[in-house]
Amino acid sequence: MMDECKHSGIKKIKLLVAILERGLGEDLAEILRESGVTFNMISPAYRASGSALMDCFGFSNPERDLVLSVVTEDKVDSIMKKIMYKFDLDEPGNGIAFTIPISGVSGPLALRYISGMSEG
Numbered sequence: 001m002m003d004e005c006k007h008s009g010i011k012k013i014k015l016l017v018a019i020l021e022r023g024l025g026e027d028l029a030e031i032l033r034e035s036g037v038t039f040n041m042i043s044p045a046y047r048a049s050g051s052a053l054m055d056c057f058g059f060s061n062p063e064r065d066l067v068l069s070v071v072t073e074d075k076v077d078s079i080m081k082k083i084m085y086k087f088d089l090d091e092p093g094n095g096i097a098f099t100i101p102i103s104g105v106s107g108p109l110a111l112r113y114i115s116g117m118s119e120g
Contacts, residue, residue: 011072013102016079018067019045020087020095025065031086032069035079039070064095071099 016037018028025042032040045066071079076099088094 011074014071014073014076014099015102016067016069016071016076016097016099018065018069018083018095018097020065020067021061022063022065024087024095025067028065028067028083028087029069031082032067032071032079035075035082037069037071037075037079041068042066043068070102 016032018025020028022044029040029042043066045064046062080097080099083097084090087097089097
């Protein structure tokens with residue numbers, strides 16, 4: 001399906017996952033909206049008590065914000081640079097952000113919606 005989308009002007013998309021300190025999810029969503037990313041979901045998240053992986057990341061507070069966003073591939077680099085700078089993600093304990101390729105979406109209207117492209 002993604003090959004078909006190349007010909008119709010729709011770009012490949014990725015799922016951006018960010019885990020930040022509680023309360024920073026809306027700040028991240030604002031940066032994403034300013035960058036043209038319209039599909040953002042913020043959810044409260046909690047780390048598992050005693051999790052060695054979370055300790056490795058330096059997360060001391062168990063309450064976090066989980067942000068899921070759909071980003072077109074051409075915007076990923078600039079958005080990740082903004083996120084790294086704004087939230088100091090190169091410092092342990094400040095959070096983590098990464099992307100996962102989305103290989104398929106059921107139907108062109110759904111793909112246009114989550115990509116932020118309007119019909120017209």
